[in-house]
Amino acid sequence: MKRKTIEGLLLTGALLFATVGCGSEQPAEKTKIRLSEVIRSVFYAPQYVALEKGFFKEQGLEVELTTAWGGDKVMTAVLSNQADVGLVGAETTVFVNQQGATEPVVNFAQLTQRDGTxxxxxxxxxxxxxxxxxxxxxxxxxxxxxxxxxxxxxxxxxxxxxxxxxxxxxxxxxxxxxxxxxxxxxxxxxxxxxxxxxxxxxxxxxxxxxxxxxxGKLPYTVFLAKDSFIKANPNTVQKFTNAIHKAQNWVQNATPEEIAEVMKPYFPQVEKDILVSVADRYKKADIWAQDPIIDKEEWENMHEVMRQAGELKTPGPYDKLVNTTFAEKAKQQVK
The missing domain is CATH 3.40.190.10 (Periplasmic binding protein-like II)
Structure with a gap:
């Protein structure tokens, strides 16, 4: 009896230790992403939705958002490894490619599909x-x-x-x-x-x-990163794209009032009725992309816009500057 009692006490202690250990276990460390946006704009509402509604956190990501105030500054931050991901117009990757960059900057997820002016x-x-x-x-x-x-x-x-x-x-x-x-x-x-x-x-x-x-539609604002970053961090890029697509779905189904409420913390100086008006106008104009896929037709339309403006010296190869793998998977998995 004595031996059984001791064994029972030891077993009970072990179970208690295991229970306490599980209860005090720390959450898994989140992967940090440094995101640089070209400007702070209500044009990018789905991005702020992903941040405010916790869609990035659900994917295990901690997104650090900074505003560069200029497309050239976003690209500089990405190229110099001061930012992991940039939010800017896809034409910037064409310009970088025209300049003979040794490593391409790749567009992997689309946020807006039309000009927002x-x-x-x-x-x-x-x-x-x-x-x-x-x-x-x-x-x-x-x-x-x-x-x-x-x-x-x-x-x-x-x-x-x-x-x-x-x-x-x-x-x-x-x-x-x-x-x-x-x-x-x-x-x-x-x-x-x-x-x-x-x-x-x-x-x-x-x-x-x-x-x-x-x-017409074109990859007006996209998320992009250096090719080396994407290849080294495919799971992180996938999780980032998943969060964006979830936000896109949310925005498509939300009312202008609901969108305005989520955006308010990012635009404290703008009255809510103005934010409601903006959201309503953007939804009616079909500004926000319904999924993150950058298709070739949109890419070619952007090239035509650039060509007519005299800014396209060398076309940006779609297969080199666009990666739709993550966006296509996000569209299949995220509902």
Missing amino acids: FLVARQKIDNFNWSMTKGKSIIGSRNGSMPQMVSEFVQRKNGVNPKVDNTIIQNIAFDNQTAAFASGTGDFYQAFEPAASILEQQGKGHPVISLGKDS
Whole structure:
């Protein structure tokens, strides 16, 4: 009896130790991803949804988000290993390839599938036609930027010769454009949100057309990384893409009010009703990609936009600069 009692005590102790050990076990360490976004913009709502709703954390990722304030700065951060992943226009990888980079920067997941700007007029125009811009001035973006290339592409498509039939104002800093238009500069303004909605609310401007609808689909904003990073960290890239696709699904099914509520922490200076207006306008314009796959047709459309702008010296090989493996798997697995 004594021996059995001792053995029983030892067994009980072992079980208690195992139970306590399991209860005090620390959660698995999360993989850290340094993400650099080109600007802070409501245009990138699905990214903020993935962060705020915990979709990255569900995948075991800890995402450190920084804002570079410039496509060249994002690319510099990625190339110099200061960032693991960049969020920027896919055209930047074409430019890097044109410059003879020794290692390609690869686009692996798409976030936005159309240009996110709206042409804002001073007066409300129910039946806008691009011929109305002839002899007028438009506050635009710098040469070589995707917004400017898309604007010129859409104008040509609609029978307007940009900078000949009209004047493009390009000497105003991005941060000052909305104030400049509100104070009387330009007849039209190619505006991102929330500028378009703010001007509309103030009665100082009226969005008349979505440039993204007229330009067609293209990989306007994508997640990219150095080829070596992707090859060394395929599981991490897959988890990142899974989280993005879950956010894309959430956004497609959410109301503008729900999207605005999630975005609010990232735009504390913007009133919620403006965020609701932005989300509604972007959903109606089909701005956000429904899945992260960058297809070849979109890639070629981007090339045509760049070609017409005189910015395409050497086409970016789709098979070299685009990897759809992770996006295709995410689309199959994430519902």
